Amino acid sequence: MANETVKSTDTNSVQPLKFAxxxxxxxxxMMFAAFTSAYIVRRAEGNWLEFDLPNILLINTIVIVLSSVxxxxxxxxxxxxxxxxxxxxxxxxLVLGAAFLVGQWEGWSELVQNNVYFGGRGSNxxxxxxxxxTGVHGFHLITGLIFLAITFLSSLKYKVHSKNMLxxxxxxxxxxxxxxxxxxxYIFLRINH
Numbered sequence: 001m002a003n004e005t006v007k008s009t010d011t012n013s014v015q016p017l018k019f020a021x022x023x024x025x026x027x028x029x030m031m032f033a034a035f036t037s038a039y040i041v042r043r044a045e046g047n048w049l050e051f052d053l054p055n056i057l058l059i060n061t062i063v064i065v066l067s068s069v070x071x072x073x074x075x076x077x078x079x080x081x082x083x084x085x086x087x088x089x090x091x092x093x094l095v096l097g098a099a100f101l102v103g104q105w106e107g108w109s110e111l112v113q114n115n116v117y118f119g120g121r122g123s124n125x126x127x128x129x130x131x132x133x134t135g136v137h138g139f140h141l142i143t144g145l146i147f148l149a150i151t152f153l154s155s156l157k158y159k160v161h162s163k164n165m166l167x168x169x170x171x172x173x174x175x176x177x178x179x180x181x182x183x184x185x186y187i188f189l190r191i192n193h
Contacts, residue, residue, distance in 0.1 A: 021170050025177050028140060032181060035136070036188055039129045043192065049124035051116055053193055054107035057134075060100050061186045067096035068179035071148075075172040081162050083155065090152040093175065097145045104138050126193075133185055137178070144178050147171050 042048075074089035108131065111117075116127035151171045154160050160168050 015166065017166065017170060018173075021173060025174070028177075028181070031136070032133075032185070035129070035133055036185075039133070039188075040192060042125050042129070047124070049116070049126045050193075051111075051114060051126070053130075053189060054110040056103045056107045056110065057186060057189070060103040060107070061182065063096050063100045063103060064179045064182045067093050067100065068176055070096060071172050071175040075168050078155075078160050078165060078168045079162055083158065083161065086160060086168075087152065087155050090148065090155060094145060094148055094152065097141060097148065101138060101141060101145075104134055107134065130189070130193075133189070137182060137185060140181075141178055144171075144175055147174060 070089045070092040074086050074093060077083070077085035077089055111127060111130065116130070117123040118128050118131040148171055151160060151167050154167055
């Protein structure tokens with residue numbers, strides 16, 4: 001009888017790594033809420049340089065949506081023990097994630113060519129905010145790529161499959177979050193820029 005009580009308590013508990021991931025996601029949401037709120041407040045104060053957003057941001061939006069699709073396909077493949085498709089989709093997601101980062105770098109290069117800088121002499125808060133928003137998102141995307149690479153290496157060792165889904169579930173959740181966060185930032189910048 002005592003064992004049954006322990007088992008029922010165990011099934012109602014939250015997996016610690018999932019809980020930790022959600023804490024991380026909530027803290028990131030709070031950070032970007034603060035950044036975007038500060039953006040709106042600072043813009044209202046005036047002395048705000050108006051410039052066109054780099055065109056690559058739209059292309060990057062498409063790339064990150066496609067990477068979210070490939071990540072979901074990887075998750076589904078693991079769930080159905082299609083290990084070949086799992087590995088292929090993880091590689092596709094890695095490549096698309098890396099392409100997104102290259103696109104961000106290209107966007108920054110375009111900003112510099114248009115004399116939009118981060119901080120220092122000759123800069124304007126509007127440019128600095130754009131660098132911060134895209135740069136901090138880029139940092140989190142790099143952490144996502146590292147997590148994705150670890151998941152891929154685990155899949156090569158047959159440690160990701162229908163009976164061992166935790167790693168791919170965490171990775172998928174974080175990757176979808178990063179995609180959703182980028183969509184929010186892109187729409188926010190289009191509306192408020």
